[in-house]
Amino acid sequence: TIPKLKIILTIAMCHFLVASVGLTMVPTEQLLRVGVDGQLSIDLSDVEAASFDFGRLSKAEPLAVLHPSSAEDVAMMVKAANGNCFCVSARGHGHSINGQAQTDNGVVIEMSGSRSKTAVTGPRVFEEEMYVDVWGGELWIEVLRATLKQGLAPKSWTDYLYLSVGGTLSNAGISGQTFNHGPQISNVYQLDVVTGKGELLTCSEEHNSELFHGVLGGLGQFGIITRARIALEPAPQRVRWIRVLYSNFLTFTKDQEFLISLHGNPASQKFDYVEGFVIVDEGLINNWRSSFFSPSNPVKITSVNSDGGVLYCLEITKNYHDLNANDIDQEIEALLEKLNFIPTSVFTTDLAYVDFLDRVHKAELKLRSKGLWDVPHPWLNLFIPKSKIEEFDKGVFKGILGNKNTSGPILIYPMNKNKWDQRSSVVTPDEGVFYLVAFLRSALDTQGKTQTLEYLSNQNRQILRFCDDGGIKAKQYLPHYTTQDEWVDHFGDKWDQFYQRKMEFDPRRILATGQRIFKPCS
Numbered sequence: 001t002i003p004k005l006k007i008i009l010t011i012a013m014c015h016f017l018v019a020s021v022g023l024t025m026v027p028t029e030q031l032l033r034v035g036v037d038g039q040l041s042i043d044l045s046d047v048e049a050a051s052f053d054f055g056r057l058s059k060a061e062p063l064a065v066l067h068p069s070s071a072e073d074v075a076m077m078v079k080a081a082n083g084n085c086f087c088v089s090a091r092g093h094g095h096s097i098n099g100q101a102q103t104d105n106g107v108v109i110e111m112s113g114s115r116s117k118t119a120v121t122g123p124r125v126f127e128e129e130m131y132v133d134v135w136g137g138e139l140w141i142e143v144l145r146a147t148l149k150q151g152l153a154p155k156s157w158t159d160y161l162y163l164s165v166g167g168t169l170s171n172a173g174i175s176g177q178t179f180n181h182g183p184q185i186s187n188v189y190q191l192d193v194v195t196g197k198g199e200l201l202t203c204s205e206e207h208n209s210e211l212f213h214g215v216l217g218g219l220g221q222f223g224i225i226t227r228a229r230i231a232l233e234p235a236p237q238r239v240r241w242i243r244v245l246y247s248n249f250l251t252f253t254k255d256q257e258f259l260i261s262l263h264g265n266p267a268s269q270k271f272d273y274v275e276g277f278v279i280v281d282e283g284l285i286n287n288w289r290s291s292f293f294s295p296s297n298p299v300k301i302t303s304v305n306s307d308g309g310v311l312y313c314l315e316i317t318k319n320y321h322d323l324n325a326n327d328i329d330q331e332i333e334a335l336l337e338k339l340n341f342i343p344t345s346v347f348t349t350d351l352a353y354v355d356f357l358d359r360v361h362k363a364e365l366k367l368r369s370k371g372l373w374d375v376p377h378p379w380l381n382l383f384i385p386k387s388k389i390e391e392f393d394k395g396v397f398k399g400i401l402g403n404k405n406t407s408g409p410i411l412i413y414p415m416n417k418n419k420w421d422q423r424s425s426v427v428t429p430d431e432g433v434f435y436l437v438a439f440l441r442s443a444l445d446t447q448g449k450t451q452t453l454e455y456l457s458n459q460n461r462q463i464l465r466f467c468d469d470g471g472i473k474a475k476q477y478l479p480h481y482t483t484q485d486e487w488v489d490h491f492g493d494k495w496d497q498f499y500q501r502k503m504e505f506d507p508r509r510i511l512a513t514g515q516r517i518f519k520p521c522s
């Protein structure tokens, strides 16, 4: 009998041959099924699906796609890649913007494929220990569904749940809970990781800690997360969801910063979620996150005296259990009294916890039905230090963006740096409080000049230039650069450590080459 690994190498080399001489000949289906327990595929539909991401800004066709059935499959593929110098990219749910999970010179491992293809087991909840063990490709919506069955839930979220655990942990995973609990990477106890050398290792703060901290926020550079152990808390049943408006930026940010400074308070004396967004034009009324306001709660933006044509919306929530439903109104009232929003602009709704967490999916379904989901998304996410946020407002919201249709939400909310573990790979500004500013815009070439891909991409470049020229010291979240010099600049003081970790865990530089940080071996 031929050892599995040998067969897989043969397949891989066969692909190389096919690819390099441009032949249409493909290895037989039978051959492709051998070697790994999962499925190694060169089906056009698999290859096509792995060639795109949510951004729809770039395309790269892999040589093959692996639907692994276990961590051992992943390790076997990475080992084969190591020996033969081809690239391996883990792909979660493919919700990157700039081809971060793509490769045109290797194999994409579909970590989040359908269960029938991956055959990995679902989340395993440990009720007493208050954690859940999940496969790296598991979607957060499935983690939520599984943990809710035991009355538990993870503490820290992203706004959208159809993202994979491995994908968000490779970045940070942020939302309105981050000020309180830290990003998702601050809420992980343990990981199983296949390093770039093909070793399957368990790591945590105590054990293989360099790998553990490196992988968290590590942009897929050091290993492929096959299992994550995630902290849980008792799940609330319901959520009171509140939006209030501001016409003055300083009042808005002062209130946001006040609210996140309450993170150390007892639960009754703080909100559970603090976000916000910018309204630079009336288009927001029809925007995909604004259904909240209408039709029963219409906002007449023109009736509010805005600051330079711009309004700011604070979005906050309070979680509760039916048992303490009687106290919730008073607790909210006491907190709202301390804020300085436009008094007539309070919009409140009340919903089940799962419906709040899954809110963006509703918008997704609406956009899909109108053909507005699978369009290019030139998104830009920036961390801006607190000391520069006013300058940013003047230069960008009231300057570069002007009063034009925004074609997507612009989020803005602050976070506490002390909730971020500095040992992780992620880079944040050098101040105790910094803001996320997220331009989540869709390019709709049929909707006028200010919504074309070219227009929006130009505007993104202008925003980045404004930050550079003005010494804003912004850091990109979900960063995208094309040269190593830019990456060195991005990581700053952390570059040496990042580089050392790469040399230690993926010395042949075969992992996640779509990030374009390191040149793969040749």
Ligand code: FAD
Binding pocket: 053, 054, 089, 090, 091, 092, 093, 094, 095, 096, 097, 100, 101, 111, 136, 137, 157, 158, 159, 160, 163, 164, 165, 166, 167, 168, 170, 171, 172, 173, 174, 175, 219, 220, 221, 223, 224, 225, 226, 478, 512, 514, 515
């Ligand atoms: P992919 O795009 O598949 O992969 C991203 C990177 O991670 C790639 O480099 C890939 O190689 C690597 N990777 C994937 N899986 C693994 C693994 N198992 N082990 C190691 N590396 C791996 N982010 C937030 O923080 N907060 C939000 O609220 C938020 N909302 C979003 C809403 C939408 C609609 C979209 C499209 C994105 C949003 N994001 C948000 C961004 C999102 O977190 C990142 O794009 C994330 O990488 C997507 O996860 P994914 O599973 O699709 O990853």
